[in-house]
Amino acid sequence: MPVNVINDSNGLPKVILTEPGGSSAEVLLYGGQVVSWKNDRREELLFMSTKAILRPPKAIRxxxxxxxxxxxxxxxxxQHGFARNRLWAIDTSPSPLSPTNSMTTLDLILKSTEEDSKTWPHCFELRLRVSLGPGxxxxxxxxxxxxxxxxxxxxxxxNYLSVSDISEVRVEGLETLDYFDNLQQKERFTEQADAITFDGEVDRVYLSTPTKIAIIDHEKKRTFELRKEGLPDAVVWNSWDKKAKALPDFGDEDYKxxxxxxSAAIENPIVLKPCEEWRGRQELSTVSSSYFSGQLDPFKVLHG
Structure with missing residues (x-):
């Protein structure tokens, strides 16, 4: 299927993906970045800062x-490397990935440049397939x-996920795991809570995490399911109020x-020999949540 590239209001080239069920996604070639994902009810599922800077060379929050x-x-x-600050191209080369007949798909590629080699002296090809299906x-x-x-x-x-109120959100699936706390000089701790909840700034890298994590939004009665392969770690971050006010591209109330x-690979860097290729995979989906005593059964979320 041919890809239709258009320019957004800031002049940045982007591709809009749609599927018959009514959901959609928008992908900027700048950064190879998905900037919108809407469900069949046209509800935005990804967060975008009210002060996001949508022009190069700034990263998009x-x-x-x-x-x-x-x-x-x-x-x-x-911070976060340079791929998010580069202009990607549509990848027209044959792909070894399986066809996604039931999904709308976009393939992008970023190749190393002489400019990048000044700070990271390696030649690489970074590809990204974005596939949109029902939910x-x-x-x-x-x-x-x-x-x-x-x-x-x-x-x-x-992944910047859109939630109704951060104080009403809990993350299931990371309990008992070790994590690096970026608020305490990357010191290593073990998660003691039965779920991660939020009443202040959180910036953690959870290690050797399961392939499925649930982000439960009580107020919206909606759960994000995050499934991943080849990305053993998971980062959980919310700036809270003081950090939000200190970030120039972040609205004071956006943290809510x-x-x-x-999905991440951080603790153990990925090593590639010449001609070798690494592959990861992430699937985001949403399900309606039902409650008993105000809580979703974590076993059903994680194993159902």
Whole structure:
């Protein structure tokens, strides 16, 4: 199916994906970034900052930024690496990925440049498949080493999810796991709570996480299901009020309506030899939640 590229109101090229059930997604070529995902009722499922800067060379705060070849400040590069600040291209080369006949699909590619090699001296090809289906958004990133020597990298799909009220949200599936606390110099702790809830700033990298995580929005009676492969870690972040006011591209009250729940590979960097390729996979979907005594049965969410 031919891809229709249009320019948004800021002049940035983007692709709009739709599927027969009525859901849609918008993907900017700048950053290879999904900036909108709406369900069949036209409800926006991704968060976008009210002060997001939608012009190069700034990163866009919202949607699903691609963090490569570094997540956060876990390395010597700029925050979250450079892939989210580059113009990607539509990938027309044959793909080894299975056809997605029931989904609308877009394939993107980012190749290394001489400019990037000044700060990260490696040759690579980063591909991203974005597939939209009924109630489901799937991202498949692939990194190929086109260099003559090995390299390593960290990676994340930085999912800004739209929620009704962060104080009414809980994350299930990360209990008892170890995490790095970025608010305490990356010190390692073990999660003691039976679910993650929010009454202040949270910035954690959970390690060796399960393939399925649930983000339960009590007020909207909606649950995001995050399924992932090849991305063993998970990041949970909310800025809360003080950090929100300190960020120039973040509205003072925006923190109430968002939660970042990321699929990531951070603790153990991915190592690729020449000609080797790494592949990850993330599937975001939503389900209606029913409640008993105000809580969703976590077993049904995670194992149902």
């Amino acid at each position: 919202g949607g699903i930024p691609i963090c490569f070849p570094q997540f956060g400040n876990f390395g010597s590069l700029e 489901k958004l799937t991202l498949i990133p692939r990194v190929r080493n086109t260099d003559s020597k090995p390299f390593s990298f960290t990676f994340a799909l930085h 309506y968002m939660l970042c729940a990321d």
